[in-house]
Amino acid sequence: MKRVRGLQCRECGREYPADPIHVCEYCFGPLEVAYDYDAIARLVSRASIAAGPRTLWRYRHLLPIEAEQVVDTHAGFTPLIRAENLGRALGLRNLYVKNDTVNPTFSFKDRPVAMAATKAREFGFDTLACASTGNLAGAVAAAAAKACMRACIFIPADLEPSKIVGASIYGPTVVAVEGTYDDVNRLCSEIADQYAWAFANINMRPYYSEGSKTLAFEVAEQLGWRVPDRVVVPVASGSMFTKIWRGFNELAKVGLVDQARVRMTVAQAEGCAPIVEAFRRHTLSVEPVKPHTIAKSLAIGNPADGYYSLRIVKESGGQAEAATDAEVVEGMRLLARTEGIFAETAGGVTVAVLQKLVEAGKVDRDELVVAYITGNGLKTPEAVAGHLERPLTIPPSFKRFEEQIAAVGLKRQTGAPAATSVA
Amino acid sequence: MSVTVRIPAPLRSVTGGAAAVQVESGSVANILGQLEARYPDIRARLRDPEGQLRRFVNLYVNGEDVRFLQGLETSLKPGDEVSIIPAVAGGQ
Numbered sequence: 001m002k003r004v005r006g007l008q009c010r011e012c013g014r015e016y017p018a019d020p021i022h023v024c025e026y027c028f029g030p031l032e033v034a035y036d037y038d039a040i041a042r043l044v045s046r047a048s049i050a051a052g053p054r055t056l057w058r059y060r061h062l063l064p065i066e067a068e069q070v071v072d073t074h075a076g077f078t079p080l081i082r083a084e085n086l087g088r089a090l091g092l093r094n095l096y097v098k099n100d101t102v103n104p105t106f107s108f109k110d111r112p113v114a115m116a117a118t119k120a121r122e123f124g125f126d127t128l129a130c131a132s133t134g135n136l137a138g139a140v141a142a143a144a145a146k147a148c149m150r151a152c153i154f155i156p157a158d159l160e161p162s163k164i165v166g167a168s169i170y171g172p173t174v175v176a177v178e179g180t181y182d183d184v185n186r187l188c189s190e191i192a193d194q195y196a197w198a199f200a201n202i203n204m205r206p207y208y209s210e211g212s213k214t215l216a217f218e219v220a221e222q223l224g225w226r227v228p229d230r231v232v233v234p235v236a237s238g239s240m241f242t243k244i245w246r247g248f249n250e251l252a253k254v255g256l257v258d259q260a261r262v263r264m265t266v267a268q269a270e271g272c273a274p275i276v277e278a279f280r281r282h283t284l285s286v287e288p289v290k291p292h293t294i295a296k297s298l299a300i301g302n303p304a305d306g307y308y309s310l311r312i313v314k315e316s317g318g319q320a321e322a323a324t325d326a327e328v329v330e331g332m333r334l335l336a337r338t339e340g341i342f343a344e345t346a347g348g349v350t351v352a353v354l355q356k357l358v359e360a361g362k363v364d365r366d367e368l369v370v371a372y373i374t375g376n377g378l379k380t381p382e383a384v385a386g387h388l389e390r391p392l393t394i395p396p397s398f399k400r401f402e403e404q405i406a407a408v409g410l411k412r413q414t415g416a417p418a419a420t421s422v423a
Numbered sequence: 424m425s426v427t428v429r430i431p432a433p434l435r436s437v438t439g440g441a442a443a444v445q446v447e448s449g450s451v452a453n454i455l456g457q458l459e460a461r462y463p464d465i466r467a468r469l470r471d472p473e474g475q476l477r478r479f480v481n482l483y484v485n486g487e488d489v490r491f492l493q494g495l496e497t498s499l500k501p502g503d504e505v506s507i508i509p510a511v512a513g514g515q
Contacts, residue, residue, distance in 0.1 A: 183486060
């Protein structure tokens with residue numbers, strides 16, 4: 001019994017074989033993998049998943065992969081952390097953080113790229129490519145190295161230096177395009193038409209995007225096979241957001257969880273918030289914007305999955321909110337100082353938006369909330385470098401140390417409970 | 424000199440395989456009209472039954488999204504280039 005039925009247009013429902021295509025020839029709608037959920041339900045159980053590898057491949061029966069041999073960078077199965085300190089700071093009693101900063105290339109992008117690289121090899125491509133704001137670049141370059149494929153990475157020329165280094169180390173061809181991410185994406189669409197390359201987020205997109213479902217699968221399994229009351233997700237194109245929703249719903253379809261009632265919450269940066277702006281206007285029609293934000297990994301002004309993301313927010317009873325650059329920096333500091341997790345700017349967006357929603361009374365303090373932290377802070381150190389205390393500089397003298405420390409005192413931990421004294 | 428319209432792969436079945444088509448200069452709406460006159464099958468691909476451009480059809484003039492210009496009223500000079508591009512999900 002085949003698990004994958006083929007591809008299907010999300011707009012008009014037309015069906016296609018599972019080929020390296022991503023757009024419906026008839027209506028231009030995005031193609032999505034269609035499964036036979038009865039066949040999957042017969043293959044999977046909580047026990048069979050528990051017996052699988054401690055990577056995202058433990059969910060392979062719910063993924064669009066036919067090949068026996070996958071491109072395995074050991075992505076996924078990252079920690080779900082009970083965030084008591086951050087919860088206390090925000091006023092939430094039941095907060096968890098999905099720490100996806102600890103993936104092989106330090107962002108959630110290793111998940112979709114595992115699918116894209118495996119399918120690219122299945123289809124017989126020898127070159128893996130992508131348009132990227134940085135995280136995808138590193139993930140594609142690393143997976144291509146592991147798969148012994150060539151890689152060609154297209155980035156906006158003004159990308160953070162640490163992200164360029166974080167991709168270049170794996171040996172891809174890097175093309176820096178003088179323009180925004182949306183310019184890079186448009187250019188790549190035209191290149192993908194002419195070159196027989198596997199573009200992770202273009203012709204591999206139907207398979208690639210499925211990898212993000214594992215962010216839902218893991219959270220449900222790590223909570224003891226239950227779906228959280230609410231998730232807060234940093235949103236750029238909306239692809240990950242829609243796939244997390246799909247992931248929870250698929251678990252219910254194949255009987256791994258009882259129900260998939262989860263309030264889906266969009267977090268964007270105020271300087272690039274086309275989805276939040278549409279939500280505020282009570283419309284499903286997303287107007288593109290020109291991004292101006294320090295959260296460059298979320299700087300997609302023309303989000304392809306914006307419309308679907310808004311529908312999911314509405315259907316699930318969720319929210320959409322945005323954070324300013326200053327709030328993003330504060331969010332990054334707060335997460336680091338309460339939970340010991342250094343997230344990139346997108347993580348600051350998630351924390352800051354959650355804080356705003358709690359303060360506005362839009363999140364119940366007893367809800368089981370999962371905040372998705374999707375990329376590592378060492379990718380964007382320049383975002384916070386100017387906002388941190390300078391070291392106390394002293395000569396190597398015990399006396400001078402005592403003088404200095406007596407003068408300024410040790411800093412109190414942000415996340416510590418008010419009643420507990422800290423030595 | 425005329426205007427070049429770049430045709431994406433999913434639409435080439437209605438342009439006889441052509442990846443680029445030359446039309447006379449005019450507004451974006453006028454250029455779509457010329458395309459639809461030449462390739463009648465293209466209309467249903469680009470527009471919904473009410474005649475509105477489909478949600479996933481993006482139009483660019485010289486690389487800029489027409490929604491940042493004057494939309495369908497954006498006028499083109501000879502030598503300009505129009506690209507029809509399906510919306511692509513990106514990623515961080």
